[in-house]
Amino acid sequence: MAGQLLNPNVLLAVPLAPLAGAVIAGLFGTKFFGNLVGRKTSHTVTILGVLIALVLSVQTLMAVLDGASFNGTIYQWMTVGSLKMEVGFQIDALSAMMMCVVTFVSLMVHIYTIGYMAEDEGYNRFFAYISLFTFSMLMLVMANNFLQLFFGWEAVGLVSYLLIGFWYTRPTAIFANMKAFLVNRVGDFGFILGIGLLLAYAGSMNYTEVFAKREALALMTLPGSDWMLLTVACICLFIGAMGKSAQFPLHVWLPDSMEGPTPISALIHAATMVTAGIFMVARMSPLFELSDTALSFVLVIGSITALFMGFLGIIQNDIKRVVAYSTLSQLGYMTVALGSSAYSVAVFHLMTHAFFKALLFLGAGSVIIGMHHDQDIRNMGGLRKYMPITWITALLGSLALIGTPFFSGFYSKDSIIEAVHATHIWGAGFANFAVLAGVFVTAFYSFRMYFLVFHGEERFGKAHAHDHHAHDAKHDHKHDAKHDAKHADAHGHGADAHHEEDHDDHAHHGLAPGQKPHESPLVVTLPLILLAIPSVIIGFLTIQPMLFGDFFKGVIFVGDNHHAMKELAEGFHGPVGMVLHGLQTAPFWLALSGVAAAYYCYMVNPRVPAWFYAKFKAIHTLLDNKYYMDKFNEVVFAGGARLLGNGLWNIGDKGIIDGMVVNGSAKLVGWFSTIVRLGQTGYIYHYAFVMIIGVLGALMYFLPFWHA
Numbered sequence: 001m002a003g004q005l006l007n008p009n010v011l012l013a014v015p016l017a018p019l020a021g022a023v024i025a026g027l028f029g030t031k032f033f034g035n036l037v038g039r040k041t042s043h044t045v046t047i048l049g050v051l052i053a054l055v056l057s058v059q060t061l062m063a064v065l066d067g068a069s070f071n072g073t074i075y076q077w078m079t080v081g082s083l084k085m086e087v088g089f090q091i092d093a094l095s096a097m098m099m100c101v102v103t104f105v106s107l108m109v110h111i112y113t114i115g116y117m118a119e120d121e122g123y124n125r126f127f128a129y130i131s132l133f134t135f136s137m138l139m140l141v142m143a144n145n146f147l148q149l150f151f152g153w154e155a156v157g158l159v160s161y162l163l164i165g166f167w168y169t170r171p172t173a174i175f176a177n178m179k180a181f182l183v184n185r186v187g188d189f190g191f192i193l194g195i196g197l198l199l200a201y202a203g204s205m206n207y208t209e210v211f212a213k214r215e216a217l218a219l220m221t222l223p224g225s226d227w228m229l230l231t232v233a234c235i236c237l238f239i240g241a242m243g244k245s246a247q248f249p250l251h252v253w254l255p256d257s258m259e260g261p262t263p264i265s266a267l268i269h270a271a272t273m274v275t276a277g278i279f280m281v282a283r284m285s286p287l288f289e290l291s292d293t294a295l296s297f298v299l300v301i302g303s304i305t306a307l308f309m310g311f312l313g314i315i316q317n318d319i320k321r322v323v324a325y326s327t328l329s330q331l332g333y334m335t336v337a338l339g340s341s342a343y344s345v346a347v348f349h350l351m352t353h354a355f356f357k358a359l360l361f362l363g364a365g366s367v368i369i370g371m372h373h374d375q376d377i378r379n380m381g382g383l384r385k386y387m388p389i390t391w392i393t394a395l396l397g398s399l400a401l402i403g404t405p406f407f408s409g410f411y412s413k414d415s416i417i418e419a420v421h422a423t424h425i426w427g428a429g430f431a432n433f434a435v436l437a438g439v440f441v442t443a444f445y446s447f448r449m450y451f452l453v454f455h456g457e458e459r460f461g462k463a464h465a466h467d468h469h470a471h472d473a474k475h476d477h478k479h480d481a482k483h484d485a486k487h488a489d490a491h492g493h494g495a496d497a498h499h500e501e502d503h504d505d506h507a508h509h510g511l512a513p514g515q516k517p518h519e520s521p522l523v524v525t526l527p528l529i530l531l532a533i534p535s536v537i538i539g540f541l542t543i544q545p546m547l548f549g550d551f552f553k554g555v556i557f558v559g560d561n562h563h564a565m566k567e568l569a570e571g572f573h574g575p576v577g578m579v580l581h582g583l584q585t586a587p588f589w590l591a592l593s594g595v596a597a598a599y600y601c602y603m604v605n606p607r608v609p610a611w612f613y614a615k616f617k618a619i620h621t622l623l624d625n626k627y628y629m630d631k632f633n634e635v636v637f638a639g640g641a642r643l644l645g646n647g648l649w650n651i652g653d654k655g656i657i658d659g660m661v662v663n664g665s666a667k668l669v670g671w672f673s674t675i676v677r678l679g680q681t682g683y684i685y686h687y688a689f690v691m692i693i694g695v696l697g698a699l700m701y702f703l704p705f706w707h708a
Contacts, residue, residue, distance in 0.1 A: 046131040106272070305331065
């Protein structure tokens with residue numbers, strides 16, 4: 001089968017199957033078209049579409065492992081001179097692996113959504129959106145040219161905007177989705193500049209053709225400067241990745257995007273959309289390898305994100321926001337690996353992280369259901385005995401996240417730390433410190449959340465001091481009353497009457513006194529179990545072929561001057577040997593001490609966090625205000641835009657356009673007509689005199705003798 005070409009029609013079915021499901025649910029399942037299909041049809045067609053995509057993706061991956069590949073045009077959209085704008089697929093180990101991750105996580109989220117959104121009015125619309133998102137993401141990862149990459153890039157951005165603002169009657173959701181949209185536009189501006197530079201100097205948008213000219217591009221400088229063209233192009237492309245993959249300082253949109261329903265937090269902000277930037281840089285490895293300056297930029301940005309976003313997770317009390325800041329930090333780790341020229345390690349962590357982070361988000365959603373939509377972890381505690389499946393899967397996800405030996409996160413995170421240690425690119429010293437410190441921070445905030453939610457005293461069903469903090473997504477569901485009443489009846493509890501007060505800011509969100517949490521239904525817990533399995537074993541099974549085998553051969557390029565992957569390969573003696581070595585290294589002991597510190601602070605001696613808060617209130621305030629990044633953006637960028645807008649309005653619009661052009665021309669006509677009116681006397685002999693003078697003047701001008 002070696003060298004065999006994959007069938008383009010089968011490949012085309014992968015993105016089109018979810019698109020078909022999205023069209024059916026989105027058109028015929030909404031009020032606009034008269035609700036022609038019901039809820040059951042909507043979720044059936046969308047799940048079937050994603051299931052077909054998953055089966056075909058797995059078949060494609062198996063074929064790729066046997067040596068098959070595809071790189072060709074599916075449809076030629078437009079030809080402008082010598083430039084061809086095409087829809088095409090490049091199927092190799094990188095894209096096939098991404099297709100499997102995207103479709104598997106998407107399928108789990110689709111199934112989970114049946115339970116989570118059971119009573120929501122926008123049920124069909126939600127399924128249409130997540131299916132459309134899956135189509136967009138597949139088009140992005142399967143692309144063989146920059147045009148299709150950009151189409152997928154913008155499409156996932158658009159659908160994430162729709163999903164974050166899914167509950168569009170809530171002002172906070174509208175603010176969050178607009179913030180996500182605008183911040184991503186900043187990154188996308190850089191992205192399109194990078195694509196434009198490569199197009200201008202390589203003359204093509206096809207990856208293979210651009211990569212073929214990379215040596216020539218590396219010798220060029222940007223016109224009018226002494227900057228290397230390829231360095232500028234790569235940094236511009238990475239600015240696009242900074243927006244999409246939420247890297248500092250373009251990270252500000254991701255925590256606010258928790259305003260959307262929990263399933264999309266798992267789909268978009270854990271496994272797929274935010275990893276698009278990581279995937280793109282790995283795909284562009286032939287270009288990035290020729291610019292150490294660009295790699296240093298990537299390395300430093302990733303280091304800042306990995307460490308400083310982790311600190312913010314420590315002080316969060318909203319269960320979804322803790323996981324959101326964890327995502328930011330882990331994306332920073334992936335970016336650090338890219339900057340270290342360890343592209344395959346970044347993609348490996350992308351894959352392992354997709355499973356355990358989706359698991360943690362969906363686990364958080366299960367807890368939220370059990371707590372009747374209270375998201376404040378200070379109101380939880382002792383949920384282990386009420387929600388055993390959610391508990392065990394959340395524990396497995398947390399252990400994978402902190403890099404526990406034999407779990408998937410251990411293999412990918414330790415490989416990143418080793419790669420940074422081995423690299424000699426400028427900024428590696430700070431990056432090395434950031435990723436090591438980040439191990440302790442990750443373990444601390446992960447198990448702070450775990451202990452507060454699942455262990456200790458039961459803090460639910462009481463009048464809480466934290467009610468007004470409950471969570472930013474205060475009214476997380478319009479269907480709270482119905483949803484909770486249904487579960488309350490099923491579990492023998494009285495429904496929480498306060499849930500009727502859906503729009504009352506002082507409504508008691510959560511369990512009423514005497515109520516107990518309950519395990520979520522099978523449709524919610526089954527995806528948790530299915531995601532927990534790869535979270536535990538996928539790293540052990542795949543580290544050898546993905547990092548040190550031929551899996552990415554011919555797909556990811558590493559220059560001879562970058563030695564990180566060579567040093568990793570020399571020190572690797574199998575997955576078990578890596579664990580034995582890992583038990584003697586700093587990351588393991590840092591993770592262990594982070595768990596121990598969290599246990600002591602929140603289970604043994606809760607006075608310690610209170611003491612820290614009292615002693616270091618300034619630091620807490622800084623973290624609570626997210627380093628004042630939002631305030632800075634509000635004052636500098638939003639304020640600057642308002643100032644510029646007011647200036648343009650007052651000077652440009654009112655002063656020049658209204659004052660001079662519109663009103664000025666009217667005044668000029670009025671003044672001219674005032675002068676002309678003086679000659680309009682109404683006497684016939686005046687008009688006759690003017691006519692005679694006019695005729696005389698014409699004769700004098702035109703008669704030949706006058707000119708002679």
